[in-house]
Amino acid sequence: MGDMNVVKVEAYRNSFLKEVEANVEGGQWVKMCMQCGVCSGSCPLGSAWDHPPQELFMMIRAGKREEVLTSSSMWMCTSCYNCIVRCPRDLPITHIMHGLAHYAERLGLAPKNQPTRKFAKLFWNNLVKKGRVNELKLGVALYFMNGLVEGIKTALKMAPLGLNMLKTKRMNPLEYVGGHGIKDAAGLQAILKKARAIELAKAKKA
Amino acid sequence: MAEIVATNQTILVVGGGISGMTAALEAAECGKHVILVEKTPSIGGRIGQLYRYFPKLCHPTCGLEINLKRLRGNKNLRLLTMTEVADVQGQAGNYTVTLKTQPRFINENCTACGACGEAVKAEFADEHNYGLGKRKGAYLPNAMAYPQRYVLDPRIIGTADAEAAKAACKFNAIDLDMQVETKTLTVGAIIWATGWRPFDASKIQPYGYDRYPNVITSVEFERLADPHGPTGGKLLRPSDGKEAKNVAFIQCAGSRDRNYLKHCSRICCMASLKQATYVREKFADAGDVSIYYIDIRAIDRIDDFHQKVKADPKVKFIKSKVAKIEQDKVGNPVVHGVDTEGYTRYATAHDLVVLAIGMEPSVAANNFPIKVKVNESGFIEQDEANGAIFAAGCSSDALDVNRAVQSATASALRAIQVINRVAGTEG
Ligand SMILES: Cc1cc2nc3c(=O)[nH]c(=O)nc-3n(C[C@H](O)[C@H](O)[C@H](O)COP(=O)(O)OP(=O)(O)OC[C@H]3O[C@@H](n4cnc5c(N)ncnc54)[C@H](O)[C@@H]3O)c2cc1C
Ligand code: SF4
Ligand code: SF4
Numbered sequence: 001m002g003d004m005n006v007v008k009v010e011a012y013r014n015s016f017l018k019e020v021e022a023n024v025e026g027g028q029w030v031k032m033c034m035q036c037g038v039c040s041g042s043c044p045l046g047s048a049w050d051h052p053p054q055e056l057f058m059m060i061r062a063g064k065r066e067e068v069l070t071s072s073s074m075w076m077c078t079s080c081y082n083c084i085v086r087c088p089r090d091l092p093i094t095h096i097m098h099g100l101a102h103y104a105e106r107l108g109l110a111p112k113n114q115p116t117r118k119f120a121k122l123f124w125n126n127l128v129k130k131g132r133v134n135e136l137k138l139g140v141a142l143y144f145m146n147g148l149v150e151g152i153k154t155a156l157k158m159a160p161l162g163l164n165m166l167k168t169k170r171m172n173p174l175e176y177v178g179g180h181g182i183k184d185a186a187g188l189q190a191i192l193k194k195a196r197a198i199e200l201a202k203a204k205k206a
Numbered sequence: 207m208a209e210i211v212a213t214n215q216t217i218l219v220v221g222g223g224i225s226g227m228t229a230a231l232e233a234a235e236c237g238k239h240v241i242l243v244e245k246t247p248s249i250g251g252r253i254g255q256l257y258r259y260f261p262k263l264c265h266p267t268c269g270l271e272i273n274l275k276r277l278r279g280n281k282n283l284r285l286l287t288m289t290e291v292a293d294v295q296g297q298a299g300n301y302t303v304t305l306k307t308q309p310r311f312i313n314e315n316c317t318a319c320g321a322c323g324e325a326v327k328a329e330f331a332d333e334h335n336y337g338l339g340k341r342k343g344a345y346l347p348n349a350m351a352y353p354q355r356y357v358l359d360p361r362i363i364g365t366a367d368a369e370a371a372k373a374a375c376k377f378n379a380i381d382l383d384m385q386v387e388t389k390t391l392t393v394g395a396i397i398w399a400t401g402w403r404p405f406d407a408s409k410i411q412p413y414g415y416d417r418y419p420n421v422i423t424s425v426e427f428e429r430l431a432d433p434h435g436p437t438g439g440k441l442l443r444p445s446d447g448k449e450a451k452n453v454a455f456i457q458c459a460g461s462r463d464r465n466y467l468k469h470c471s472r473i474c475c476m477a478s479l480k481q482a483t484y485v486r487e488k489f490a491d492a493g494d495v496s497i498y499y500i501d502i503r504a505i506d507r508i509d510d511f512h513q514k515v516k517a518d519p520k521v522k523f524i525k526s527k528v529a530k531i532e533q534d535k536v537g538n539p540v541v542h543g544v545d546t547e548g549y550t551r552y553a554t555a556h557d558l559v560v561l562a563i564g565m566e567p568s569v570a571a572n573n574f575p576i577k578v579k580v581n582e583s584g585f586i587e588q589d590e591a592n593g594a595i596f597a598a599g600c601s602s603d604a605l606d607v608n609r610a611v612q613s614a615t616a617s618a619l620r621a622i623q624v625i626n627r628v629a630g631t632e633g
Contacts, residue, residue: 036458036500041529041543042412047551055549086412086529088463 004204005107009065016065022206025099026092033057039083039093049073053083053093056100069109074100075116106203118145130181131188136171137179210284212241212391214300214628217621219243219397220291221568223251224607225599226399227273228614229621233397234282236618238625241393243289243305246333248351251401253607255334257431257439260480260606261511267350269607274352287353292388294576298594299394299628304575309384311358311368316379318346318354325374326367330359332436335429336404338444339436344371349434358382394628395594395621398569398578398586399614402600405460405467405564412530413459413561419445420539421531423459423563424477431484441488443558445537450558451489454541455481456528457499461564469583471604474562475503479515481560486520495521496556498528498541524552531559565604594624 012019020027033054040052051059051073059068077097084094101117104110110117119142126138143158144151165171182188212218215238219230222244230242242249253259253266277283286307293304312322328343343362346354356379362368363382372380404425408416415421420443422430433439443450455478461471478497485493502523504512515521525546532540538555545552567584579589585604586597598617599610 034462034500035546036527037525037544037546038527038529040549041526041551046544052544052549054544054546086465088458088465088527090464 005109007204008107014063016063016068017061019065020060020100020103023203024096024103026096027099029091029096030057030060032089032091034089036088038086038088039091042082042086044080044082045076045078049076053097056097057091066109068100069104069107070111071104072111072114074098074104075110075114077101115145128189128192129185130179131185132179132181134175134179136173136175140176210241210286210389210391212239212393214392214394215239215625216241216391216393217395217397217618217625218291218301218303218391218393219399219598221245221251221399221401221598221601222249222285222287223399223401223599224253224269224273225401225601225610225614226251226397227277228611229397229399229598229618230283231273231276231280232615232618233622234280235276236622238282238622240283241286241391242283243286243291245288245290245400246347247287247310247355247357248347248353249285249287250348250350250352252425254348254350255336255425255432256428257435257484258480260476261508263480263483266607270350277352285353288357291575294396294595298624301393301396301594303391303393303396305389305391307387307389309360309386310355311360311363311382311384312344312356312379313381313384314355314379315377316355316375317377318356319376320346320356321374321376322356322358322371322380325370326362327370328359328362328365328367330361335436336423336426338426338429343367395596395624397596397598397614397617397621398574398601399598399617400567400569400601402565402604403568405471405566407459407561407563409466410460410561413456413528413559414531414533414539415561418531418533418539418559419443420450420533420537420557421559421561423561424455424474424481425563427481427484427560431481431488441485441558448557449489451485451492452494452496452557453482453485454496454498454539454554454556454559455562456541456559457497457502457562458527459561459563462500467564467566467583469564469604470503471564472503473604473606474564475499476508476511476606478560478562479504479512482515482518482521486518491520493520496524496554497521498524498526498543500525500527526552565600567601569601594621596620 020030037054040046040054046052074097079094081094122141127133143154217233217238217240219226219242222242230240234240250270256266259266288308288310289305291303292306295302322344323342326342326344329340331337332339332341334348343359344356346356368382407423429435430437430441441450460466482495485495502512526543528541529543534540534555539559540553540555542553571580571584578595579587579591581587586601596617598614602613
């Protein structure tokens with residue numbers, strides 16, 4: 001989707017704020033931020049962010065498009081909602097973080113190895129196959145997210161837990177072949193395809 | 207109580223703070239007949255609870271004394287304390303008001319000798335000190351109280367303490383049979399000057415005002431600094447009485463926040479700058495001040511004061527709305543947040559944290575005895591729909607004394623215009 005990136009750069013030239021307002025969920029709120037900093041201070045993962053929300057909002061206004069959209073910061077949000085609750089200006093910060101991440105992904109600018117992004121992809125791909133999350137497959141996929149060697153290491157470490165889950169019937173090994181799903185998985189995929197087409201058409205227009 | 211004469215040429219002023227006193231005096235000195243009612247046993251309002259005034263750092267009692275002198279000398283002004291307005295009916299130029307006066311249980315014979323206070327044992331939280339200390343069940347509301355007359359707390363009536371007080375009084379001033387009195391009067395215009403109250407700090411949950419003893423409010427800090435206050439003017443922190451030399455001020459505590467008060471309370475930046483000078487005055491170079499702020503709103507000429515405090519190297523300014531406060535093992539409040547200038551994370555311990563608390567109207571929008579038009583923060587609007595009901599001082603907005611008094615004079619003029627129309631002396 002790199003083409004869309006070119007289109008958007010062309011369309012919004014010097015106003016990244018306008019671009020965010022038109023394309024990012026909750027983006028129209030960004031200009032309301034008064035830079036008090038309470039969101040950044042309230043984030044339990046705050047120290048792991050390169051740019052806390054308050055700074056991202058300032059960067060958007062300052063037109064730092066590249067830095068914002070390629071940043072891993074908004075991917076750090078765990079949706080704890082602490083910032084939303086405390087923001088004196090009612091900004092839906094959590095939603096804006098996800099909106100920014102989503103927009104960056106759509107433009108093909110999101111950092112490729114960001115773990116939250118990877119997980120989101122695994123989760124989604126797993127879910128749409130059968131309309132149900134296959135936990136066994138998702139778990140195994142997660143172990144191998146960072147390569148074969150690390151995957152084997154993690155799998156060995158988690159083996160006793162897996163055995164216990166088997167014993168207590170919390171895990172069905174047969175799920176790995178096939179697995180349960182909804183009645184009309186093809187129907188679901190058709191719905192999603194249609195939704196995606198509508199969304200894309202909208203995104204192109206904005 | 208002597209008869210009260212009132213007609214539709216009388217102005218009723220509700221609330222005896224600096225604004226109500228000013229409005230009442232301005233109208234009375236213009237020859238108008240004025241009734242001033244005050245809910246508590248003494249007039250002066252919240253300025254009587256301040257140690258110093260910004261920007262000149264003079265004592266509020268000084269201005270209060272001048273007004274009391276004006277008040278004593280004026281025959282047109284009638285003061286009723288412990289009185290509230292229970293009902294208002296009618297329209298501009300002709301209101302029927304019902305006043306309700308609580309019993310003081312002590313009459314005009316009182317010389318404020320204090321014998322009753324000594325005789326009574328029961329103690330209650332001292333309102334004048336925002337509950338930081340205690341007072342007796344027979345008490346003078348504060349050293350400057352006007353009228354200088356004791357009061358019996360209604361909670362001691364019917365107990366041995368009440369009898370002890372009566373027995374101790376040599377001037378036959380105690381009357382335990384006093385009852386609530388209700389009067390109905392006619393007035394032509396009403397000035398509403400019931401002022402403000404501090405925002406309830408415990409609602410700001412992340413700051414822990416209700417959990418940490420060393421997190422206090424700005425109004426409480428004024429009482430600590432005052433030599434007539436609960437600590438005799440020493441800045442001692444509540445948990446262990448240790449001197450609070452390293453003090454943090456947190457601005458916009460409750461104000462400019464859609465979760466609490468939407469408006470800027472306007473005075474709290476100046477109040478904290480002023481209180482920073484208290485710390486420096488008491489401890490000289492051993493005093494350290496940190497002011498956590500979004501932006502400092504010291505407007506017009508009072509910015510000179512801001513600049514003066516800013517030049518003090520012992521006063522640090524941190525541009526950040528504090529996210530939360532925790533408490534360490536020795537009882538120090540630790541403030542957490544991110545500094546907007548550089549986005550650095552901090553966790554800083556202080557001896558004491560003062561919340562620069564916001565102002566809200568003391569009378570809630572739905573508690574007026576007659577419908578009045580208020581703005582979204584509950585302050586009374588200047589609006590035709592309000593007839594001849596005018597707001598003075600902090601009933602109309604969050605104001606400092608200077609602006610409150612200006613607003614009071616304006617409201618007096620508006621009320622006078624109504625009275626003149628009623629009297630036919632103005633077209
Ligand atoms: C921490 C702090 C520090 C401050 N320091 C300064 C300073 O240094 N300089 C400065 O200029 N300003 C200062 N202010 C602002 C100042 O306190 C106000 O401007 C001032 O109190 C306004 O006076 P007022 O008469 O309008 O209201 P109030 O002082 O609130 O007076 C209202 C009066 O009405 C009475 N009342 C209330 N309800 C009723 C009722 N229903 N019926 C009858 N009577 C009623 C009350 O008992 C009271 O006597 C400070 C404020 C704060 C919070
Ligand atoms: S809490 Fe709200 S107003 Fe404050 S910096 Fe964050 S987004 Fe901006
Ligand atoms: S005066 Fe200052 S502290 Fe008070 S609400 Fe306004 S900006 Fe905040």
